[in-house]
Amino acid sequence: MHARFYAPEAREVGSEIALPEDEAQHLSRVLRLGPGDPLAVFNGDGDEFGAVVAAISKARITVRLVSRATAQDELSIALTLAQAVLKGDKMDDVVRDAVMLGIATVQPLVTARSEVTLAALTRGARRERWHRIAVSSAKQCGRALVPAIAPPIMFDGPTSLAHLPAPLFILVEPGALERPGSVADVSDTAPAAATLVVGPEGGWDAAELARCASHVHPLGLGALTLRADAAAIVATAALLTRWKLL
């Protein structure tokens, strides 16, 4: 199998396109490919191509798209992960895992117990960073589609979630609610779209949960306390299994 590169400009067989700078570096410095060498290319919008290196100069590397290839099938459900931003680089891991499991969109949230502000996320160019991580994960897991990273938003009740695809499931930690549903209570017919809402390290504020109670389905995952950065991958795997998509 040929090495696989992300080239968002790839659209038409026969065209010659430039690789993004970090992809170009990987091609020439790490893999040491040269003109004429074959490679695989995906554009992040779901298209996959066979290609060859066309030209290498100091300034840029161009590749020629020689054939359309079969892209990896996407899940039949458009699943959005609305994830409270976690501390340090834990959010990076969540984004990486979400892409690997076939999530369609990541919606970063700032919640009552988040230890970060929207301003700090913007200043730190975190969204751009998460996009790069999504690209890298798509390369590794074989997806031709790079999930969208939506601009981070404040989670302040149901209105802030109104734009997210229903049904919405909100993951709650053990003991946070009297009787959250379990994944076995979720209909086993996969919806066309859905949203999974996952909280930060400190869990949800009781007022937060109460405010959105009528708009989201609370979902518990057994009695054990999951690490905050593992909650999304476990809940996603559970829902996909319930819907026979894994």
Add this chain to the structure above:
Amino acid sequence: MHARFYAPEAREVGSEIALPEDEAQHLSRVLRLGPGDPLAVFNGDGDEFGAVVAAISKARITVRLVSRATAQDELSIALTLAQAVLKGDKMDDVVRDAVMLGIATVQPLVTARSEVTLAALTRGARRERWHRIAVSSAKQCGRALVPAIAPPIMFDGPTSLAHLPAPLFILVEPGALERPGSVADVSDTAPAAATLVVGPEGGWDAAELARCASHVHPLGLGALTLRADAAAIVATAALLTRWKLL
């Protein structure tokens, strides 16, 4: 809720026991508890106690067990994770996650494509390290039982797996087999025990898979390539969901 400590000697209410050294350090240096302060104690065999600090000296810290507490329920299935040892500290993460998901036993494997030998694992005291990680994960997720870390073994066909509880499921990467079963093909009635076998970074050698074909159920998890250190957590979550245990 009181801070929670691992004390393998804790057996009988009324007795006074010493804490292991690292737990003692955590109690006195990090949490700065003193004589009379309340704490929670679990022994790793499934028992949970209320306790108070009895005495603190330079050499050791003793606690008095004052009441038996309700331990976290364990899963109704004794699930063994037979995991090929991964590179670097990735195996640490697998052990941590397995404990968090309720696994009963971890059986480290050295496989055809493993980049480590049994001798190196012994020399590096890796089993002791994984035990410490299991303790730490049990503390965090609330389990009173610390899963056993079995001595690493060579995976060389069905005989090497004969001691592991049946049914055995072997996770196979996309494309490794013509038609592996999916988790939806697994009976939805939870067995009393089972084993999940997960391979190393390079996946299974074809001969390895062929040799154990009659003894294990091959299990695929969708079309995407999972990171080696995420495979066990995803497969465990999927099986527990299938069995309505999550």
